[in-house]
Amino acid sequence: MTPQQLDATFAALADPTRRAILARLSLGETSVNELAKPFDMSLPAVSKHLKVLETAGLISRGREAQWRPCKLEAGPLREAFGWIEHYKKFWEQSFDRLDEYLRKLQAGEGAKKTKPKKTDRNK
Amino acid sequence: MSPAEAKNFETAPEKAFTITRTLDAPRELVWKCRTDINHMKQWWAPMGTKIVADSTLELKPDGMFHYGMDLPDGNLMWGKMVFREIKAPEFFECVLAFSDKDRGTTRHPMAPVWPVETLSRTTFTEKDGKTIMEITLRAINATQEERDLFDASHDSMNMGFSRTLEQFAAYLAKVQSK
Numbered sequence: 694m695t696p697q698q699l700d701a702t703f704a705a706l707a708d709p710t711r712r713a714i715l716a717r718l719s720l721g722e723t724s725v726n727e728l729a730k731p732f733d734m735s736l737p738a739v740s741k742h743l744k745v746l747e748t749a750g751l752i753s754r755g756r757e758a759q760w761r762p763c764k765l766e767a768g769p770l771r772e773a774f775g776w777i778e779h780y781k782k783f784w785e786q787s788f789d790r791l792d793e794y795l796r797k798l799q800a801g802e803g804a805k806k807t808k809p810k811k812t813d814r815n816k
Numbered sequence: 817m818s819p820a821e822a823k824n825f826e827t828a829p830e831k832a833f834t835i836t837r838t839l840d841a842p843r844e845l846v847w848k849c850r851t852d853i854n855h856m857k858q859w860w861a862p863m864g865t866k867i868v869a870d871s872t873l874e875l876k877p878d879g880m881f882h883y884g885m886d887l888p889d890g891n892l893m894w895g896k897m898v899f900r901e902i903k904a905p906e907f908f909e910c911v912l913a914f915s916d917k918d919r920g921t922t923r924h925p926m927a928p929v930w931p932v933e934t935l936s937r938t939t940f941t942e943k944d945g946k947t948i949m950e951i952t953l954r955a956i957n958a959t960q961e962e963r964d965l966f967d968a969s970h971d972s973m974n975m976g977f978s979r980t981l982e983q984f985a986a987y988l989a990k991v992q993s994k
Contacts, residue, residue, distance in 0.1 A: 707960075708961075709964070784835055786863070790859040791839065791849065791850075792837075793859070794855075794859035795840065795846065795849060796840070798849070799841060
């Protein structure tokens with residue numbers, strides 16, 4: 694996924710109505726009328742949101758039948774959440790490393806490392 | 817500037833993303849590990865990377881922790897935490913951002929709609945010889961879109977952290993039973 698595509702995915706996800714639409718579609722494909730029901734919103738307004746989702750590749754819309762079923766496309770979502778997972782892991786793992794480092798310090802092993810060195814090998 | 821680009825949105829305080837961890841060490845030591853550059857160089861960088869020697873930490877308002885990380889893919893990625901209020905050893909506040917070697921403010925290349933700046937407050941509370949470290953994160957100076965995305969990602973992050981805390985508690989119990 695290119696940065697531009699990821700950008701479009703995130704922009705699509707940054708709206709609560711669109712997230713609610715995706716949540717509903719995760720239960721199965723359905724029509725625009727069905728999707729519009731929970732919202733106090735006109736059909737054209739809902740269609741606008743669907744257009745953003747479709748452009749981002751998060752949903753696809755069938756052409757058969759008059760009701761053009763909307764379907765969730767999982768690939769882009771998985772990629773976007775991959776990035777959020779990465780961010781989350783960063784914090785989780787930094788705590789793990791601090792834990793480990795504190796244990797070592799208190800066990801005396803780390804004491805040598807914090808003395809000033811003449812040569813800095815940390816490049 | 818159009819309304820969509822206005823960068824005056826921030827995460828409401830009650831919606832801040834919070835991470836809490838109890839560390840088995842006295843507060844003074846935890847504070848030092850988190851604010852002294854020689855300690856930070858030992859543990860801050862993720863596994864497989866190192867903080868480069870040029871990284872610095874100036875613990876004062878408007879001072880910053882500026883660090884470069886040598887990533888496994890060969891890239892050098894910079895980040896910074898610019899300090900606001902500091903009250904040793906109780907808490908400090910700082911603004912997190914991706915950076916460059918000249919201490920500029922940049923975006924992460926892979927997430928163009930993520931807030932550029934995140935306000936973080938870290939508190940240290942001592943209890944029975946251990947330290948409770950709590951970090952809260954809020955998007956600031958963001959567009960509405962960036963702020964909403966940041967806020968929306970918390971649920972998935974919070975779920976992940978509860979699992980981590982369970983694992984940590986189990987690990988502690990195992991270690992202490994030896």
